[in-house]
Amino acid sequence: MNIILILLIILLILMAVIGGSRGVKSFFTLILNFFTLFFMLILIGAKIDPIKITFIGAILISFFSLFFINGFNRKTLSSLLSVVVVIFLVMFITYDMGINSNIQGFSNEQTETVAYLSLYVQLNFSKIVICEILIGLLGAIIDVSISISSSMNELYKNDSEITKNNLFKSGMSIGKDILGTMTNTLLFAYISSFMTLIMYFNELNYSLSTIFNEKVFCAEIFQVLSCGIGIILIIPITSYITSEIFFFKKLFKKDTSKIQKTYQ
Numbered sequence: 001m002n003i004i005l006i007l008l009i010i011l012l013i014l015m016a017v018i019g020g021s022r023g024v025k026s027f028f029t030l031i032l033n034f035f036t037l038f039f040m041l042i043l044i045g046a047k048i049d050p051i052k053i054t055f056i057g058a059i060l061i062s063f064f065s066l067f068f069i070n071g072f073n074r075k076t077l078s079s080l081l082s083v084v085v086v087i088f089l090v091m092f093i094t095y096d097m098g099i100n101s102n103i104q105g106f107s108n109e110q111t112e113t114v115a116y117l118s119l120y121v122q123l124n125f126s127k128i129v130i131c132e133i134l135i136g137l138l139g140a141i142i143d144v145s146i147s148i149s150s151s152m153n154e155l156y157k158n159d160s161e162i163t164k165n166n167l168f169k170s171g172m173s174i175g176k177d178i179l180g181t182m183t184n185t186l187l188f189a190y191i192s193s194f195m196t197l198i199m200y201f202n203e204l205n206y207s208l209s210t211i212f213n214e215k216v217f218c219a220e221i222f223q224v225l226s227c228g229i230g231i232i233l234i235i236p237i238t239s240y241i242t243s244e245i246f247f248f249k250k251l252f253k254k255d256t257s258k259i260q261k262t263y264q
Contacts, residue, residue, distance in 0.1 A: 011027065028068075051130060054130070058135070059087075062138065066080050074245050075242065087137070094226045133227065149238055182231050183228055
């Protein structure tokens with residue numbers, strides 16, 4: 001615990017020195033998101049539907065991450081709407097596959113870990129798999145979404161003659177540059193948590209076919225692919241929603257000026 005506190009203090013100092021006031025906001029937003037996630041786990045443990053809790057919790061975490069750090073403006077609003085849409089789509093796409101794939105619960109290799117614990121928890125682990133995917137995806141799509149909307153916001157402010165279609169294309173181009181790095185980030189994040197088990201499989205002389213059919217391996221790959229789908233979807237959705245929101249105000253002004261001229 002003392003080591004964790006020391007690392008937290010170092011993190012706070014570095015974020016304050018390098019990031020300034022925004023870095024401090026980011027630190028306390030991180031703490032707030034941690035407690036939000038912890039409260040979500042308590043509610044799931046209280047037998048409330050984990051899918052609904054995760055969906056609402058994901059929206060709250062996105063709200064805190066976007067508005068507390070970047071303020072309330074068009075780019076954060078478009079980013080939040082995009083994240084909510086992608087979370088819903090990923091949940092819709094992976095729900096049946098996650099339940100029917102039988103990757104829920106603990107694998108044979110984890111039996112010894114839980115052997116001395118009570119297994120009478122009365123939780124639907126099929127739904128927990130979907131919750132893990134949504135939470136694992138959340139940080140990546142928030143990052144990609146705000147990066148695209150912020151870049152589009154700068155383009156919109158610096159070029160008053162830009163059209164909605166060109167702004168959308170610019171957002172797509174920005175997203176394509178981000179796509180490769182974020183996909184690799186997710187892949188390495190999951191693989192790093194899986195390294196110990198890979199070495200364990202190697203010591204047990206598991207064949208490749210055995211590893212590929214192991215529940216724990218399939219669960220990790222399923223989450224990687226699902227998160228990859230989410231990152232791909234966030235690019236066109238953020239580009240579209242951002243371009244629509246940015247030009248909605250301009251269109252509203254044009255319509256208002258036409259009405260004023262008519263009555264004059």
